[in-house]
Amino acid sequence: MTTQTDPSPRTSAAGGDGSRERAPQAGRPWAIVAGREVVVRLTNRAFLVSTLITLVFIVGIGAFSAWQSGRTSTATVAVTSQDAGRLVSTAAAAAKAADSSTEIEATTLSSEAAARSALTAGDADAWLHQGSNGSWVLTSTDTPGGSVQTALADAVRSEALSANAAAAGTSVEAIERGTVLATERLDGAEDNTGAIRLATLAFALLFFMAAMLFGQQIAASVVEEKQSRLVEIIATAIPLRELLAGKVLGNSLLALGQVILYGAVGLVAVSFTDLSGLLPGLSAAVVWFVVFFAVGFFALACLFAVAGALASRTEDLQSTTSPMTMVLMLVYVIGFTVTGTALKIASFVPIMSVVAMPGRILSGEAAWWEPVVALLLMLAFAAVTVVVGERIYRRSLMQTRGKMSWREGLKASDA
Structure with a gap:
C-alpha cells in the first residue's frame, strides 16, 4: 500500500496579520x-x-445664478415736472452704462394726486418730486430698490453740484477734486x-x-x-x-x-x-x-x-x-x-x-x-x-x- 500526500500547500494556522489557515489565492x-x-x-x-x-x-x-445675472427688471418712476423727468432720464442712462440689472423709465403724470394714485394702484414704483424746501424726495409705497435709489441719488447730486459750481463760477471737477477714495489690492487682483x-x-x-x-x-x-x-x-x-x-x-x-x-x-x-x-x-x-x-x-x-x-x-x-x-x-x-x-x-x-x-x-x-x-x-x-x-x-x-x-x-x- 502506498501513501499519497496532499499536493496542495497550506499556510500557517496563525499568521502575523491575525488570519487563520488560508487556501492559496490567484491574483491580488x-x-x-x-x-x-x-x-x-x-x-x-x-x-x-x-x-x-x-x-x-x-x-x-x-x-439660477445664470438666470439671475441675465434677468432685467424695470422700475417705473412717476414725474410731474420736466426737471424730475430730466433727472430720471439721467439716472436711467447711468444705470444702463453701469450694466445694471434694473432699467429705469419715467412716466409723466399731470398732478401730484395722479402720481399718488399711480403708486397706490401699482402703476408706478416710485414718485420723484420736490418737497416744500426745494429738495428732491423719492416717494414709494415700499422701500425703493437699492439700484434705483442709488441711480436717482447720483443724478440729483450731479445736477446740484453743477448748479452750485456754476453759481460759484467754478466747475464740478474742481469742487470734487480730491474727494474720491479709490481702493485697490496690493497684488492688483x-x-x-x-x-x-x-x-x-x-x-x-x-x-x-x-x-x-x-x-x-x-x-x-x-x-x-x-x-x-x-x-x-x-x-x-x-x-x-x-x-x-x-x-x-x-x-x-x-x-x-x-x-x-x-x-x-x-x-x-x-x-x-x-x-x-x-x-x-x-x-x-x-x-x-x-x-x-x-x-x-x-x-x-x-x-x-x-x-x-x-x-x-x-x-x-x-x-x-x-x-x-x-x-x-x-x-x-x-x-x-x-x-x-x-x-x-x-x-x-x-x-x-x-x-x-x-x-x-x-x-x-x-x-x-x-x-x-x-x-x-x-x-x-x-x-x-x-x-x-x-x-x-x-x-x-x-x-x-x-x-x-x-x-x-x-x-x-x-x-
Whole structure:
C-alpha cells in the first residue's frame, strides 16, 4: 500500500496579520476586494439616487445664478415736472452704462394726486418730486430698490453740484477734486471676497459630505461582516491587511470619482454665471482640493475601517466613529470661518488643509511652495495613520468580546 500526500500547500494556522489557515489565492486579493466594493456601491440605488440629486442641485444653483445675472427688471418712476423727468432720464442712462440689472423709465403724470394714485394702484414704483424746501424726495409705497435709489441719488447730486459750481463760477471737477477714495489690492487682483468664501464653503461641505457618507459605509460594512462572522471565513482565504486595503482603496476611488464629478459640473455651472472670470483661479483651487481630498480621505477611510473593527455590532458605530465625526465637523466649521493667521496655520494642519489650503490658493494668499509643503505633511500623516490603523484593525477585527476602545485595540495582541 502506498501513501499519497496532499499536493496542495497550506499556510500557517496563525499568521502575523491575525488570519487563520488560508487556501492559496490567484491574483491580488486587495484588488478583488476593491473591485467588489466599487461594484456594490455602483449598483446601490440609494447611492446612485443621492449622487444624481446632488448633481441636479449643483446644476440648479448654476442655472439660477445664470438666470439671475441675465434677468432685467424695470422700475417705473412717476414725474410731474420736466426737471424730475430730466433727472430720471439721467439716472436711467447711468444705470444702463453701469450694466445694471434694473432699467429705469419715467412716466409723466399731470398732478401730484395722479402720481399718488399711480403708486397706490401699482402703476408706478416710485414718485420723484420736490418737497416744500426745494429738495428732491423719492416717494414709494415700499422701500425703493437699492439700484434705483442709488441711480436717482447720483443724478440729483450731479445736477446740484453743477448748479452750485456754476453759481460759484467754478466747475464740478474742481469742487470734487480730491474727494474720491479709490481702493485697490496690493497684488492688483480684484476683490472677490464673497465669491472666495462661497467657494471655500463649497469645499468644506463637499469634503464633509463625502467623508461622512463613504466613511460610515466603510465602518458599517466592516462591522456587518464581523457581526455575521463572515470575516472569519474571509480571513481563511486572504490576509486581513489585504481585506483592509481593498475596502479602503475601493471606497477611496469612489469618493474621489464623485468629488471630481461634482467639481467638474460645478466649474461648468460657474462658467455661465457672473463669476466666470474666477474660473482660472477656481480651477486651480479645485485641482488642489481634489489632490488633498484623495490623500486626506485615504487616511480617514482607514480610520473608519478601524472604527468598524472596534465595534461588535452596528449600534456601537456611533461611539467608535465619534472621533472622526468630531474632526470632520471641526474641519467643516473652521474651513470657512477662520481668517488671517489662524487660516494660514490651519492650511498646514493635516485634514484641515483639505479645505483651508484650496481656499487660500483661490484668494491668492498662498505662495507656490505652501501647498506642496502642506501636501507632504498630509502624506506623512496618512502614512502614519495607515500603519497604526492597520495594526489596530488586525488586532480588533477578530475579537468577539464586545466593543473595544481605540487604546484597547492598539494594545491587543494579534489573534
